[in-house]
Amino acid sequence: xxxxxxxxxxxxxxxxxxxxxxxxxxxxxxxxxALILPPLRAFIQTFKPIFIVDGYLRYxxxxxxxxxxxxxxxxxxxxxxxxxxxxxxxxxxxxxxLILPALAEFSEYGGIHxxxxxxxxxxxxxxxxxxxxLTSRH
Numbered sequence: 001x002x003x004x005x006x007x008x009x010x011x012x013x014x015x016x017x018x019x020x021x022x023x024x025x026x027x028x029x030x031x032x033x034a035l036i037l038p039p040l041r042a043f044i045q046t047f048k049p050i051f052i053v054d055g056y057l058r059y060x061x062x063x064x065x066x067x068x069x070x071x072x073x074x075x076x077x078x079x080x081x082x083x084x085x086x087x088x089x090x091x092x093x094x095x096x097x098l099i100l101p102a103l104a105e106f107s108e109y110g111g112i113h114x115x116x117x118x119x120x121x122x123x124x125x126x127x128x129x130x131x132x133x134l135t136s137r138h
Contacts (some may be wrong), residue, residue, distance in 0.1 A: 007093050020040070034093070042109070043106070043107035046109070048104070048107060048108055048109060049107070050051050050105060050107045050113065051076075051084065051085075051105070051106055051107065052103070052104070052105045053076050053077075053078060053084050053103070053104050053106070054079070055076065055077045055078045055079050055084070055104070056076075056077040056079075056081060056099050056100060056101055056102060056103075057074065057075070057076060057099070057100050057102045057104060057112075057115065058073075058074070058075045058076075058077050058086075058098070058099045059073070059095045059096065059097065059098045059099075060072055060073050060075075060084075060095060060097050061073075061094050061095050061096060061097065062094065062095075066088070067088070069090050070088050070089070070090060071089050071090055071091045071092070071093060071094050071095055072084050072088075072089050072094060072095025073087065073088055073089060073095070074086070074087055074089055075087070075094070075110065076104045076106055076112065077099070081099075084106075085106060085108060086111075087092075087111050090108060097125075102115050102116055103115070103116050103117065109121065110122055
């Protein structure tokens with residue numbers, strides 16, 4: 001539009017319209033980036049490793065720093081009972097303090113996948129090619 005404005009007769013206002021379109025383009029770029037960032041961040045997290053720890057599971061209730069609606073925390077502990085990773089839980093029942101020996105398979109982004117070889121339901125047992133059609137109608 002700026003290029004064409006040079007060839008328009010005097011008094012035409014085409015040069016004043018182009019900044020409006022520039023603002024529109026910038027707005028759409030910001031909107032596109034805002035839409036793409038969360039799924040891109042989730043996709044990048046899928047490349048992080050899956051850990052297997054032969055240690056303990058620790059359940060505990062919420063503390064004074066817990067967010068609203070938090071029912072407690074679940075953590076995977078190493079053999080020496082140091083924390084490997086801990087996740088918030090949300091539900092109606094408040095968790096009580098409990099430590100159980102367990103072989104846990106987990107990832108930071110997905111939580112605990114398996115406990116003693118049994119799936120927790122976070123990840124499907126079988127995955128379709130490219131993950132398409134994971135939820136089937138019953």
